[in-house]
Amino acid sequence: MEMEQLVALCKRRGFLFQSSEIYGGINGFWDYGPLGVELKRNVREAWWHEMVTGHNELVAPPGAPSAYQMTGLECTIIMHPQVWKCSGHYDLFHDYMVDCRASKRRYRHDQVQGRWVKYGDQQVFVATELLGDEAVAETEARALKFFKLRNKDAGKLSWEGDVVSLTTIDDFSQVLGPDVKDLGTLTAPREFNLMFKTYIGALAGEEGAAFLRPETAQGMFVNFKNVCDSSRVKIPFGIAQIGKSFRNEITPRNFTFRSREFEQMEMEFFCHPDQSRAWYQYWRDRRYQWYLDLGLTSERLQMRDHDANELSHYSCGTADIEYGFPFLPPGEFGELEGVAHRGDFDLRSHMEGKLVRQGDELVVQKDEHDKPKYRGSGKDLTFFDDQTRERYVPHVIEPAAGADRATLAFLCEAYQVDQVPDAKGVPRERLYLRLHPRLAPMKAAVLPLVSKEGMPEVAQRVYSDLKREFNIFYDEKGAIGRRYARQDEAGTPLCITVDGQTLADDTVTFRDRDTLRQWRVKIDDCAVELSARIRAGLEQPAES
RNA sequence: GCGGGUGUAGCUCAAUGGUAGAGCAUCGGCUUCCCAAGCCGAGUACGAGGGUUCGAUUCCCUUCACCCGCUCCA
Numbered sequence: 330m331e332m333e334q335l336v337a338l339c340k341r342r343g344f345l346f347q348s349s350e351i352y353g354g355i356n357g358f359w360d361y362g363p364l365g366v367e368l369k370r371n372v373r374e375a376w377w378h379e380m381v382t383g384h385n386e387l388v389a390p391p392g393a394p395s396a397y398q399m400t401g402l403e404c405t406i407i408m409h410p411q412v413w414k415c416s417g418h419y420d421l422f423h424d425y426m427v428d429c430r431a432s433k434r435r436y437r438h439d440q441v442q443g444r445w446v447k448y449g450d451q452q453v454f455v456a457t458e459l460l461g462d463e464a465v466a467e468t469e470a471r472a473l474k475f476f477k478l479r480n481k482d483a484g485k486l487s488w489e490g491d492v493v494s495l496t497t498i499d500d501f502s503q504v505l506g507p508d509v510k511d512l513g514t515l516t517a518p519r520e521f522n523l524m525f526k527t528y529i530g531a532l533a534g535e536e537g538a539a540f541l542r543p544e545t546a547q548g549m550f551v552n553f554k555n556v557c558d559s560s561r562v563k564i565p566f567g568i569a570q571i572g573k574s575f576r577n578e579i580t581p582r583n584f585t586f587r588s589r590e591f592e593q594m595e596m597e598f599f600c601h602p603d604q605s606r607a608w609y610q611y612w613r614d615r616r617y618q619w620y621l622d623l624g625l626t627s628e629r630l631q632m633r634d635h636d637a638n639e640l641s642h643y644s645c646g647t648a649d650i651e652y653g654f655p656f657l658p659p660g661e662f663g664e665l666e667g668v669a670h671r672g673d674f675d676l677r678s679h680m681e682g683k684l685v686r687q688g689d690e691l692v693v694q695k696d697e698h699d700k701p702k703y704r705g706s707g708k709d710l711t712f713f714d715d716q717t718r719e720r721y722v723p724h725v726i727e728p729a730a731g732a733d734r735a736t737l738a739f740l741c742e743a744y745q746v747d748q749v750p751d752a753k754g755v756p757r758e759r760l761y762l763r764l765h766p767r768l769a770p771m772k773a774a775v776l777p778l779v780s781k782e783g784m785p786e787v788a789q790r791v792y793s794d795l796k797r798e799f800n801i802f803y804d805e806k807g808a809i810g811r812r813y814a815r816q817d818e819a820g821t822p823l824c825i826t827v828d829g830q831t832l833a834d835d836t837v838t839f840r841d842r843d844t845l846r847q848w849r850v851k852i853d854d855c856a857v858e859l860s861a862r863i864r865a866g867l868e869q870p871a872e873s
Numbered sequence: 874g875c876g877g878g879u880g881u882a883g884c885u886c887a888a889u890g891g892u893a894g895a896g897c898a899u900c901g902g903c904u905u906c907c908c909a910a911g912c913c914g915a916g917u918a919c920g921a922g923g924g925u926u927c928g929a930u931u932c933c934c935u936u937c938a939c940c941c942g943c944u945c946c947a
Contacts, residue, residue, distance in 0.1 A: 785907090
């Protein structure tokens, strides 16, 4: 399947539109259309039911170390700016960047360094991305080249001071960029904010600066104490949240896969440090199973454990659940969800202040006055176990999923083409969405076979009856084959057809989207049959 | 952010420095007892802004969006 075909289907049938399309669109933002909104709602609902409302805290699920509690939360998009300073997002997402006009490369302002060197009456700053001894050797070699000197003339260069950061320099006209032969090719440092910035209050000033959240997770951490104090939860327990997050991606691309406004489904699971590994394993496997259960059964879905050197500074283990999206080169996968063992990094950061790794330890990062670079809340976020009399900072397992990415993966997986004989028996190509019935925007369509002989009236009664309980669709326009085809493209798993026999014996025809199988059901049994079919899910694994 | 490519109807594609066309889809009507049939009718487009020109969808510039490659990707 080509991505363009899926994009065309999404537009044609009303799953996804470009945001603000009549004004030419806006890069990195997407709207869900009439069918898309139902699909995404179902994805969210499936996740929330799986994690929160459907969870039974009385029994340990298969594979879980113990029973556990689960609760939900909904936090604001704008939070106290200190949240992002302590979480590390401010420093990480808030860089000054320098572009090179000649090499076309971009550097982080604070990650370029170099040395001042003088030869004759010319003084030049030789810049490099290398560090330490490598930086010394690199700057020397490039200085010789720049002044067109031989290696034996190295003594003619007079170096001034040690390797220093580019941030110490105001005027870049005498700077030799890391990958070029000429001076002054670097642009002035420009603020490159991966977090969306806004201003609180009518008067815009830096003291009112705030950020749209780049992840929902911090809301759970800063509310950890509130949840403990108000809901009688005991460790182990989880807090789940679904909500919008925002990142100023440099290159939004690949349809909704990398959007600047996106929705996350995140859960923070708090447990005793000694049990954290077992819980990590549990959530890693459980979350993978969720995608399988909802129909991502092809080899396009995979779980990938991160290598040690790929782990975030705070993480003791991370696995990505990935999907081989059609817009990626063969063999490459895109992240749907990350399941991370975050240790006690987050709660401690909000207690003590922003942490950095020092050897095997996490310590509070200090500024030049040896004070905490970003102060924490100072609030006690430890947990006291009144059975064991133990007080500790819980460890956290975080399954963080992208709702839009999951929705896109379900659409990609569902996209199917097969051959179906038309009215004359000639095979004709059919496009349909093989969505899991729980995810399908419409659960069924009610169709009178022809619009006469009282069939529409009967069909409307069937429709009105089922509509109270199910999201279904009524259609009496056009030939029956055309109406089936429309529902196939919308991913509707079942069609309920009122025909001549209905008028005789009060039965209707059920028609299955994937197999085209038909069977008869009493009108009074339609709701039961529909429920059973939705619960049963997909019958066969997807081909191709 | 850089380089290359592409923007014409809901979709897929034509043509043209001088009134923009098709297929499919959509809507209305007729017909139709099971998979986009048939007949009649209808609506809808040159991404945006500027320039050259008597006249620009066409040529030029700018911009926006999408695709490919680089860069980036908690």
